[in-house]
Amino acid sequence: MVKLRTATKIAVALGTAVVMTLGTAVGAEAAGTTTIAYAGGWQTNGIYNPQPQANGNMIQDGVAYAPLAWYKFTGNFDFWPVLAKNWQVSHGGNQVTVHLNPKAKWSNGTPVTAKDVYVTFEMQFIVGNAQSWGLTGMKIVNPETIIFYKNPKFLYSTSVLLQQILNNNNIMPAVDFQQMLPADALLWKTVKAAGGPAKAKTTIAAEALLTKWANVIEGHNFESPANLIYDGPWEFSRSTSAEQLYVKNPDYVLANNVTADEMLVTNQTTNDVTWRALENGTIDYAGVSFSPPVYKTVMSVHDNHFVAAPQSTGMSMMFNENVYPYNLIQVRQAIAYMINRHAARLVGEPIGSLSVKIPDGMTQAANEQWLTHSQLASLNPYNYDPTRAAALLKSVGFKKTASGWKMPNGKPFTLTISAPNFSDWDAGIQEIASQLGNLGVKTNADVMDSTIFYSPTDGAGTGKFAVATRWWGGWNVYPSNTYNQAWFVDNDYSVSNTGQIDHGTTGSGLNAPMAVRVPGLGFVNNLKLTVAIEGNLPETAQRTDIYKLAKAYNYWVPALDVWNQMAGRTYSTANWTWPDFQHNTALLNMFTYNNPIVVYQSLGLMKPKQ
Amino acid sequence: MTKLLRRLGISVLMIFLVAALTFFLIRLMPGNPYEVMYHQLLMKGMSQQQAMDQVRSIMNAIPNQPVLIQFVEWLGQLLHGNMGTSIQETGVPVTELVLNALPWTLVTVSLGLVISFFIGILLGVWSASRRNSWVSGLIDNVGSIAHAIPAYVTAVALLYLFNVVWHVFPSSGAYGIMETPGLNIPFLLSFLYHIVLPVGTYVLTGFGSWELAMKSTTITVINDDFMMAARLRGLPREKQMRYLGWNSILPLFTSFMLSLGAMFGGSVFIEGTYAFPGIGNLFATAINSRDYPVIQGCFLLTTTTIIVANVIADFAYSKLDPRIQA
Numbered sequence: 046m047v048k049l050r051t052a053t054k055i056a057v058a059l060g061t062a063v064v065m066t067l068g069t070a071v072g073a074e075a076a077g078t079t080t081i082a083y084a085g086g087w088q089t090n091g092i093y094n095p096q097p098q099a100n101g102n103m104i105q106d107g108v109a110y111a112p113l114a115w116y117k118f119t120g121n122f123d124f125w126p127v128l129a130k131n132w133q134v135s136h137g138g139n140q141v142t143v144h145l146n147p148k149a150k151w152s153n154g155t156p157v158t159a160k161d162v163y164v165t166f167e168m169q170f171i172v173g174n175a176q177s178w179g180l181t182g183m184k185i186v187n188p189e190t191i192i193f194y195k196n197p198k199f200l201y202s203t204s205v206l207l208q209q210i211l212n213n214n215n216i217m218p219a220v221d222f223q224q225m226l227p228a229d230a231l232l233w234k235t236v237k238a239a240g241g242p243a244k245a246k247t248t249i250a251a252e253a254l255l256t257k258w259a260n261v262i263e264g265h266n267f268e269s270p271a272n273l274i275y276d277g278p279w280e281f282s283r284s285t286s287a288e289q290l291y292v293k294n295p296d297y298v299l300a301n302n303v304t305a306d307e308m309l310v311t312n313q314t315t316n317d318v319t320w321r322a323l324e325n326g327t328i329d330y331a332g333v334s335f336s337p338p339v340y341k342t343v344m345s346v347h348d349n350h351f352v353a354a355p356q357s358t359g360m361s362m363m364f365n366e367n368v369y370p371y372n373l374i375q376v377r378q379a380i381a382y383m384i385n386r387h388a389a390r391l392v393g394e395p396i397g398s399l400s401v402k403i404p405d406g407m408t409q410a411a412n413e414q415w416l417t418h419s420q421l422a423s424l425n426p427y428n429y430d431p432t433r434a435a436a437l438l439k440s441v442g443f444k445k446t447a448s449g450w451k452m453p454n455g456k457p458f459t460l461t462i463s464a465p466n467f468s469d470w471d472a473g474i475q476e477i478a479s480q481l482g483n484l485g486v487k488t489n490a491d492v493m494d495s496t497i498f499y500s501p502t503d504g505a506g507t508g509k510f511a512v513a514t515r516w517w518g519g520w521n522v523y524p525s526n527t528y529n530q531a532w533f534v535d536n537d538y539s540v541s542n543t544g545q546i547d548h549g550t551t552g553s554g555l556n557a558p559m560a561v562r563v564p565g566l567g568f569v570n571n572l573k574l575t576v577a578i579e580g581n582l583p584e585t586a587q588r589t590d591i592y593k594l595a596k597a598y599n600y601w602v603p604a605l606d607v608w609n610q611m612a613g614r615t616y617s618t619a620n621w622t623w624p625d626f627q628h629n630t631a632l633l634n635m636f637t638y639n640n641p642i643v644v645y646q647s648l649g650l651m652k653p654k655q
Numbered sequence: 656m657t658k659l660l661r662r663l664g665i666s667v668l669m670i671f672l673v674a675a676l677t678f679f680l681i682r683l684m685p686g687n688p689y690e691v692m693y694h695q696l697l698m699k700g701m702s703q704q705q706a707m708d709q710v711r712s713i714m715n716a717i718p719n720q721p722v723l724i725q726f727v728e729w730l731g732q733l734l735h736g737n738m739g740t741s742i743q744e745t746g747v748p749v750t751e752l753v754l755n756a757l758p759w760t761l762v763t764v765s766l767g768l769v770i771s772f773f774i775g776i777l778l779g780v781w782s783a784s785r786r787n788s789w790v791s792g793l794i795d796n797v798g799s800i801a802h803a804i805p806a807y808v809t810a811v812a813l814l815y816l817f818n819v820v821w822h823v824f825p826s827s828g829a830y831g832i833m834e835t836p837g838l839n840i841p842f843l844l845s846f847l848y849h850i851v852l853p854v855g856t857y858v859l860t861g862f863g864s865w866e867l868a869m870k871s872t873t874i875t876v877i878n879d880d881f882m883m884a885a886r887l888r889g890l891p892r893e894k895q896m897r898y899l900g901w902n903s904i905l906p907l908f909t910s911f912m913l914s915l916g917a918m919f920g921g922s923v924f925i926e927g928t929y930a931f932p933g934i935g936n937l938f939a940t941a942i943n944s945r946d947y948p949v950i951q952g953c954f955l956l957t958t959t960t961i962i963v964a965n966v967i968a969d970f971a972y973s974k975l976d977p978r979i980q981a
Contacts, residue, residue: 088940089932090752091744092744092747101743101747264744266747285828285829285932286828286930286931286936287826287827288827288832290833309832311827312827312930314927314936315927318826318827321814321826324819325819494685496687
């Protein structure tokens with residue numbers, strides 16, 4: 046036993062010594078290096094391929110690659126130039142000419158050229174994206190100039206087209222990707238053929254060929270960060286399953302503004318990885334929000350702060366108008382009056398959301414941008430009002446009994462709200478069910494696995510649910526996205542390139558009619574108006590149409606917008622100074638639509654504290 | 656030899672049956688790779704149509720034929736040693752993914768198992784020899800509680816204490832960002848430093864069962880006639896303890912071998928918590944994305960390990976305890 050005790054003491058002493066040595070060795074850091082850290086995410090066993098569609102891509106492409114410009118998500122055409130020096134829209138919005146900044150270089154010192162832009166967007170054609178914006182081709186004018194051509198008959202907002210070209214695609218190196226692409230002539234011939242009649246053999250063959258090329262590009266593993274070149278603020282240097290290190294790219298076009306020598310990215314394999322890192326003070330920014338208890342802990346240490354940035358989406362309840370009694374506008378409006386949206390928001394999304402003041406399909410920011418005060422005043426806020434709800438229900442033959450509301454056929458008025466198992470939506474729906482139950486409408490929250498809820502064959506989009514939750518707002522500040530999602534996507538309508546409106550055959554979530562009668566406006570054809578604002582109307586005409594769409598949505602209540610999701614983010618001021626984004630909407634928007642560290646560093650708005 | 660061949664034949668059949676069963680079972684899970692990707696794209700803000708087009712473009716390679724035909728094709732590939740390619744990581748062979756992840760798990764699981772086994776054995780014998788003392792009760796209770804707490808809870812608790820509160824060990828990863836994997840001292844030191852908490856979790860959640868099992872068998876053996884004889888003959892205590900330990904540990908041998916395979920399953924929770932690049936993490940990612948070929952690869956590995964370990968245990972046991980052969 047004496048021997049055992051001695052051995053134990055030796056083992057403990059040795060163990061302590063090893064741990065101390067390892068800890069000291071591992072904790073060593075180069076003096077004078079400024080490092081900024083944020084919580085990113087990648088697949089532990091992924092591949093090195095910055096092509097955005099590549100599955101399992103481990104590269105934080107927003108860090109290592111830059112777009113032509115960053116959209117500010119404020120005015121229609123407000124951007125910060127990055128790799129592009131400037132651009133012009135001409136030919137009625139059907140040509141976009143981009144001039145590259147001559148100072149834009151790759152990390153090996155070679156210039157970023159029009160060829161790189163060309164290859165980047167060729168890959169967008171191969172995966173079928175560029176066609177969906179109406180693009181038909183490109184032309185390299187000189188190494189610094191490229192023209193994008195859009196089909197003049199294709200309806201697509203110029204503002205959104207510019208976003209796609211300038212903001213949404215980081216420019217990839219032609220030298221790394223060109224060898225995977227087919228010859229130019231074959232590519233354009235195939236792209237054109239793939240746009241033919243859906244069931245034609247040539248179309249099917251062309252689509253198969255595009256898929257084959259897409260798989261080659263997306264499945265390619267560059268094996269190591271060293272096998273790629275970069276045009277973003279930081280070059281990819283090293284990676285483990287838990288961290289990635291990016292070092293400053295001295296050739297980056299805005300390198301003079303970048304004050305962080307290194308970018309350290311933590312892999313958010315689970316939410317608690319991020320919470321721990323924030324509690325430890327080891328990350329400066331995380332694109333996550335928290336449940337209230339975790340929020341309190343995280344915000345109490347390391348100068349962590351929470352920011353809720355605007356987002357063009359949120360949770361809404363959609364009514365399937367093919368199902369009685371949701372085909373009755375009075376019933377939909379009554380339900381809107383029966384729900385205390387503010388209370389539901391406080392239960393479902395208490396930290397990172399806003400209450401919807403006026404449910405008209407647009408966010409409050411978009412309302413204020415596009416509608417006048419008098420127009421806003423003409424919309425119904427549907428404030429909680431059980432009395433008005435009761436009157437509306439009675440007007441269509443419903444009766445209130447001791448056991449609750451009864452429909453005209455004598456059956457109890459019960460309601461089932463189907464929802465995916467997002468914790469915030471689940472909680473919000475449970476609260477709504479409780480509210481409706483208290484007012485005599487027995488409501489059941491049917492929460493299911495999100496893959497089932499969004500199943501293309503059986504999910505909410507197929508019209509198999511009577512009332513279901515949906516994202517509203519279209520994920521973009523421009524109202525055409527909002528109403529496109531509501532009246533086309535969620536309503537099983539489609540519009541051809543030339544503006545031909547067609548109804549699908551599979552059923553839809555809303556099943557709302559194309560045109561609805563709105564008091565004061567007469568018949569409003571929601572689909573035609575949505576298509577109209579997709580085009581290049583003068584702004585005054587757009588405003589008129591947008592008001593009609595807002596009024597129709599607000600009156601018809603195809604869906605009830607419950608809350609406006611905010612982008613909940615956490616940042617720390619312990620090591621870095623941050624710009625005053627709370628008073629600058631464009632900067633604040635970067636928390637929603639971009640990596641704010643990348644943008645702020647590039648604009649020279651962040652400084653190390655030591 | 657005939658017995659060995661028969662046993663191997665049965666093992667291969669069992670592996671096949673389990674693999675076949677899992678092939679069909681995982682396809683009964685809600686959702687499929689198309690729907691998972693479709694959902695992910697929706698979450699990125701794409702419209703339903705855009706998401707659908709994108710899925711069609713990216714996943715057109717997945718055969719849409721009936722499951723039985725898919726099974727036959729998969730079986731044919733497997734017989735050629737080909738486990739197919741990942742869906743989520745387009746085109747990357749499953750074998751490559753599994754072989755990249757395996758060493759990390761093998762080292763941590765083995766270390767965790769061996770350490771927990773020896774701690775459990777020592778404590779079990781010690782507790783059995785003092786079974787009427789309060790210390791024995793304390794050891795048993797601590798072991799039971801440690802074993803009863805789910806591994807992911809222990810992992811989070813260890814992380815909270817040793818990373819958040821005391822800043823002693825790193826929270827995630829298998830080595831430091833500045834190290835290059837290979838046979839070099841800085842990497843090995845970094846690796847050892849990073850595996851303290853994952854291995855600690857395996858040990859904490861594992862030693863209790865070994866301790867209780869060992870105590871139980873030791874108490875049985877301690878009352879056997881041969882131990883009585885040893886005591887009556889006045890054999891030295893060390894020799895008595897050797898007899899006792901050797902005979903008590905035998906029943907645990909099979910469990911030890913089986914645990915090796917079972918711990919691959921446990922690594923799903925532990926590696927996820929520590930962002931460890933092993934099989935458990937690969938498995939969890941594959942399940943989340945319904946990456947069928949990778950799920951099958953991980954299942955096959957776990958199944959094979961357990962069955963092979965069982966065969967080895969059977970044959971080794973008969974050598975260790977000649978009474979079994981009789």
